[in-house]
Structure formats: C-alpha cells, structure tokens
Amino acid sequence: xxxxxxxxxxxxxxxxxxxxxxxxxxxxxxxxxxxxxxxxxxxxxxxxxxxxxxxxxxxxxxxxxxxxxxxxxxxxxxxxxxxxxxxxxxxxxxxxxxxxxxxxxxxxxxxxxxxxxxxxxxxxxxxxxxxxxxxxxxxxxxxxxxxxxxxxxxxxxxxxxxxxxxxxxxxxxxxxxxxxxxxxxxxxx
Amino acid sequence: xxxxxxxxxxxxxxxxxxxxxxxxxxxxxxxxxxxxxxxxxxxxxxxxxxxxxxxxxxxxxxxxxxxxxxxxxxxxxxxxxxxxxxxxxxxxxxxxxxxxxxxxxxxxxxxxxxxxxxxxxxxxxxxxxxxxxxxxxxxxxxxxxxxxxxxxxxxxxxxxxxxxxxxxxxxxxxxxxxxxxxxxxxxxx
DNA sequence: CCGTTCATGTAATCTGTTACATGATTTA
DNA sequence: TAAATCATGTAACAGATTACATGAACGG
Numbered sequence: 001x002x003x004x005x006x007x008x009x010x011x012x013x014x015x016x017x018x019x020x021x022x023x024x025x026x027x028x029x030x031x032x033x034x035x036x037x038x039x040x041x042x043x044x045x046x047x048x049x050x051x052x053x054x055x056x057x058x059x060x061x062x063x064x065x066x067x068x069x070x071x072x073x074x075x076x077x078x079x080x081x082x083x084x085x086x087x088x089x090x091x092x093x094x095x096x097x098x099x100x101x102x103x104x105x106x107x108x109x110x111x112x113x114x115x116x117x118x119x120x121x122x123x124x125x126x127x128x129x130x131x132x133x134x135x136x137x138x139x140x141x142x143x144x145x146x147x148x149x150x151x152x153x154x155x156x157x158x159x160x161x162x163x164x165x166x167x168x169x170x171x172x173x174x175x176x177x178x179x180x181x182x183x184x185x186x187x188x189x
Numbered sequence: 190x191x192x193x194x195x196x197x198x199x200x201x202x203x204x205x206x207x208x209x210x211x212x213x214x215x216x217x218x219x220x221x222x223x224x225x226x227x228x229x230x231x232x233x234x235x236x237x238x239x240x241x242x243x244x245x246x247x248x249x250x251x252x253x254x255x256x257x258x259x260x261x262x263x264x265x266x267x268x269x270x271x272x273x274x275x276x277x278x279x280x281x282x283x284x285x286x287x288x289x290x291x292x293x294x295x296x297x298x299x300x301x302x303x304x305x306x307x308x309x310x311x312x313x314x315x316x317x318x319x320x321x322x323x324x325x326x327x328x329x330x331x332x333x334x335x336x337x338x339x340x341x342x343x344x345x346x347x348x349x350x351x352x353x354x355x356x357x358x359x360x361x362x363x364x365x366x367x368x369x370x371x372x373x374x375x376x377x378x
Numbered sequence: 379c380c381g382t383t384c385a386t387g388t389a390a391t392c393t394g395t396t397a398c399a400t401g402a403t404t405t406a
Numbered sequence: 407t408a409a410a411t412c413a414t415g416t417a418a419c420a421g422a423t424t425a426c427a428t429g430a431a432c433g434g
Contacts, residue, residue, distance in 0.1 A: 190420085190421085191421095192421080192422090222422095223422080224422075224423065224424085226422090226423075226424080226425090227421080227422055227423080231421095248430080248431090252428095252429065252430055252431095
C-alpha cells in the first residue's frame with residue numbers, strides 16, 4: 001500500500017517508471033526502497049485504479065517510455081494518506097533480533113565483534129548523510145531555515161537520518177563499553 | 190528468512206507455536222512481529238528442512254499441542270546467522286515517507302499536527318519501555334550490570350528501544366520548533 | 379450456557395525479491 | 407565493437423496480512 005502512495009507523491013511532475021526509481025533511490029529510498037520489477041506492475045495497477053494516467057513518449061535513448069501523471073482521484077488518495085496521521089509501529093530491524101538472541105552464542109567477544117561491525121556501518125551512513133547536507137548548504141545560502149517549502153520537508157527527514165545514526169553510535173559505544181566491563185570481570189573470576 | 194531464525198532462537202526450550210507467538214509479542218515483537226497464521230506454516234517448513242522436530246503433547250486446555258524443539262542442524266543454522274554480521278540497511282518507515290512527501294499538502298499547520306500525533310505515539314512507547322525497565326530493576330537488585338548473560342543481551346535491545354524513542358522525541362521537538370518559526374514568518378508577510 | 383483462553387490451521391490476497399529476457403542508443 | 411546507460415517488462419518465489427473455520431476446556 002505504501003509504495004502506491006509514495007509513487008503518487010513522487011509524481012509532482014509526469015515521469016516514467018525508470019525515472020521514479022531514480023528519484024526513489026536518491027532520497028526516500030533510505031526508508032522505503034523498491035525494485036523496478038515492483039514499480040512497473042504497481043504503476044499499471046494504479047492506472048487501472050484510476051489514480052494515474054499514462055501516455056507514450058520518446059526516450060532519451062533506446063525505445064519509447066511510458067510517462068505517468070497523477071489524476072484528481074490520485075491526488076485525493078495521496079491527500080488522504082498524508083492527512084491520516086503517522087503510520088507507526090511496524091519497524092522490522094533484523095539486527096536487533098540478532099542481538100536479542102545472541103546469548104545463544106554464549107560468547108561476549110562475538111557480541112562485541114557484532115557491535116563493532118554495526119558501528120562501522122552506521123558511521124559510514126552518517127558520513128554519507130553529512131555529505132548530502134554539505135552539498136545542500138553549499139548550493140543554498142539560506143540553508144537550513146530559509147529553504148523553500150518542498151525542500152524543507154525533505155530536510156526534516158534528512159535531519160532524522162543524521163540524528164538516528166548519532167543515537168545508534170552512542171548506543172553502540174555504550175553497549176561496547178558495558179560488554180568490555182563484563183569481559184574484564186569474567187577474566188578476573 | 191529472518192522469522193525462521195528468530196523462531197529457532199526462541200526455542201531455547203521446547204515450545205508450541207502458540208507459546209512462541211506469546212514470547213514473540215512480549216519482547217522481540219517490537220522489532221519483528223509475526224502472526225500465528227505465519228508462524229504455523231513456518232514451523233512446519235522448518236521441520237521439513239530438518240531444523241526442528243516436533244511431538245504431540247497435552248494442552249493445558251483444549252485439544253493437543255504440537256511442541257517443537259531445535260535439532261543440531263537448526264543450532265548450526267542459528268549460529269551461522271548470529272555470526273554472519275548485522276543485517277542493516279533495510280528499514281521501512283512509512284511515516285518518514287509521509288513527511289518527505291508532505292509539501293504536497295502545502296500547509297505547515299498540517300505537518301505540525303502530524304508531528305504532534307507522532308510525538309504522542311513515541312512518548313507513549315517510551316513510557317511503556319520505562320515501565321518494563323522499572324519492573325526489571327525491582328526484580329533484580331543487580332540490574333543492570335550484574336544481570337545474567339541471557340538477560341544482558343535482551344537488555345541491550347531494551348536500551349536501544351528507549352534511546353531511539355528519546356532521539357525521536359528530540360527530533361519531533363526540533364522539527365515542531367522550526368515549523369512554528371516558519372509559520373510565524375509566513376504570518377508576518 | 380456464555381465468554382475467554384488455549385490451540386491449530388487453511389485460503390486468499392498482497393507485498394516484495396531475484397532471476398531472467400529484451401532491445402535501442404551512446405560513448406570510449 | 408564492447409560497455410554503459412536508458413528503458414520495460416515477466417515469472418517464480420518468498421514473506422506477510424486478513425479473513426475464515428474449528429474446537430476443547432475452564433471460570434463465572
């Protein structure tokens with residue numbers, strides 16, 4: 001369901017499935033990814049539903065493209081979704097499940113190694129997000145509070161991206177410190 | 190795939206599908222939920238695969254239960270998963286997608302209302318987690334650093350739960366402050 | 379006897395991934 | 407002429423939700 005609405009939302013101006021995939025990958029893809037093989041059938045379904053309408057167009061290269069645009073009914077559906085309140089409570093985080101079950105290994109050094117890898121991945125992601133912000137700040141002298149409205153909403157999610165990584169880093173560090181303390185105590189016994 | 194391994198991990202002692210669902214809901218369900226209608230077929234598949242074995246047992250009430258226990262092959266699979274490093278990068282957060290696209294509404298007061306609802310949900314969740322921690326601390330005088338190993342791993346994920354909610358609250362507050370500032374500026378124009 | 383709890387499942391549907399198939403155009 | 411880019415799709419499978427169906431036993 002969400003992908004339907006996301007595609008609708010990305011169609012501020014007409015675009016093809018291929019272009020939508022690129023747009024998705026750039027920003028929104030960090031919290032809702034989708035493959036082309038899912039996007040194409042979804043667009044067709046949305047057209048049958050009357051939320052989109054399509055026409056053929058010439059491609060920059062290669063064969064023709066199918067360009068979609070949103071219909072009034074599509075606008076209404078998108079509007080309803082956006083005003084229906086936040087969809088919370090269905091986060092799936094496999095790595096937390098792994099930690100939850102990790103006493104199975106009975107070896108805190110393995111837990112420590114796990115956190116160390118996790119920390120590196122989080123840290124990498126934070127660097128990427130900071131670079132996005134830097135590029136943005138260079139292009140717009142009014143960054144962050146004089147930005148135009150559309151960018152402002154996107155920037156709110158970028159801020160969350162960064163703050164979430166910082167919080168994860170802190171948690172990793174705290175956890176690793178506590179694991180090391182336990183290992184030391186075990187060693188003394 | 191993850192649910193397979195999670196069920197395996199929860200089977201530290203033999204249990205039925207119904208019991209596994211209850212265990213899941215208690216702790217791990219916050220980051221990986223599953224319905225009974227998914228659990229039952231999954232258990233059957235895992236038995237065919239040789240990772241589990243089952244036997245009939247009497248139920249406390251009602252008809253008989255099917256009780257599962259993990260096999261050596263199952264243990265190896267679980268072990269491999271836990272030592273294969275963190276599975277990161279596939280978080281799906283619909284509410285972030287909603288915010289990302291919310292300039293569609295062209296009305297910051299609606300964005301503000303959205304954040305306000307989100308903040309309330311996050312705050313509620315934080316209260317729940319703090320209560321879990323309080324109960325835990327009351328039961329175990331050695332909480333949090335003298336806890337037995339199995340509980341320690343679970344507690345690491347509880348800590349993340351709380352810290353994540355705190356970070357979200359901060360982000361909500363920062364966002365709401367910035368939205369209000371923009372609204373004031375708009376009003377002056 | 380009625381509601382709740384314990385207990386197991388199937389069927390239909392939806393959502394998402396991986397692998398495969400195709401082909402034109404541009405650039406090196 | 408080979409690789410990269412633009413472009414669209416299908417098929418098979420895996421993962422997950424919702425709805426439906428069944429039934430015993432216990433507490434009030």
